Amino acid sequence: MKVVIVEDEQLAADAIAAIVKRLRPQTEILSKLGSVEEAVQWFTLHQAPDLIFCDIHLSDGNSFEIFRQIAVSCPVIFTTAYNQYAIDAFKVNSVDYLLKPIKTEDVALALKKYENQHHSLPLDINNLHQLLQSKQLQQQIKSRFLVKQGQGIKAISLEEVAYFWAEEGVVFLVTKQGKRHIINYTLDQLEEQLDSAIFFRANRQLMVHIDAVQEVRPYFKGRLSLLLLPATEKDIIISSSKASDFKEWLDM
Template sequence: MMKIVIVEDEKHNALRLKEMLTNIDSTIEVLAVLSSVTESISWFTEHQEPDLILMDVRLSDGLSFEIFASCNINSFVIFTTAYDEYAIRAFKVNSLDYLLKPINKAELQSALEKYDQVRSARNQEPGIEDLLKMLKDPERSYRARFLIQKGDRYVSVKVETVEFIYSEFRNTHLVLNDGSTHIVNLTMDEVEEQLDPNLFFRASRQHLVSVNSIKEIQNHFNGKLKLVLSKFPETEVYISKDKSLLFKRWIDR
């Protein structure tokens, strides 16, 4: 059963979304209908995250992006808005789709199907036993360096100099211990597959972290963990409740 929160300040639009959701899948549970930035921050601070959020961009007291600045939200988001100028900002905050109003049932159903596909792929991530098996595999060879293009020349970057890796605007960035950042022509999934799992952990869809870069591990809301990186303490890296046990087993070796 999919659990959804609607963030929409126009009552008739919220009711219409609920009706369409019920028509698409009668098992969907709408946990809450929130009408403002303030109300949303309060709700997400006090409640367990839903599977999916349907969120308008412009609310009565500001832009919904302000919610993400105050709350660490890992749920997927489908933005529902009458304005298309916020599309780029939307895809920086877990956005799964961006639907322009008036929304029709077919578009909403397509977005929900996209969520199902992404959720299925996420559920296929290795579990604890699979991870331990990977860590014990002595036969596998992992990447030792990256070839980085800098203008009209190339430099070789050793894997041990990589502090963490992040994805933004569909680009994969290496952050080195000297503070420099370099884009590589690989997806996050490809990089994860090529790196030694003894040394790197996929904290989230956006972050891969080196075990040597982790300074501190803090408990966060709803069973999540927050990582503090030694050389980049301003970088916010969170591990979901579902992955926290896996991470603890990985690092406690």
């Protein structure tokens, strides 16, 4: 079996590769691709593999852009923190839909499903409801964060949060009053625990509350520039591949 992994986090890609090789030692990992652009280029130049493991959130947009730009005929096992993309996943030959963090037993079941179905038609979207029920892909919405304050610990409710900012491996919770607190979460972990109707992953550094967005301006090459409250020291740019999703999220 020949496999391609599309995942922008190197450690996550390596973990999937290790699990697959452990479960199916004869598997050949053809490539690990980290972006929409890289994946489109690879699939344009190479014959399709037997199976793709594909993260939905990539560094330059969501992976459905890959399948909109090129025809990929092989089955796909999607990995993500969000269940909101499940319907889209089923439109592109999805074998299964794995919720992060990826577990060995989930990969094992997905591979068995692939092997059982690989000579038949892709899963039909009508199976979506059954799959979602069986995996219970409901988000566990976080309502507050505990942060250090002096020698004590303070609880900050989600309503007080303006955005989360990642810098040099540290994630800061920034309140609407502009106060910064270090939290022990990555932005990927926060994506799993925050309501996607309220928070948007703007880029690798920022997850923003909808009320913190004060102004949206057009930027070069289809990108967007954001003004936030409280203001940030660095310019906030949303890529052209994410611009449409961001506008839809803001209901623009």
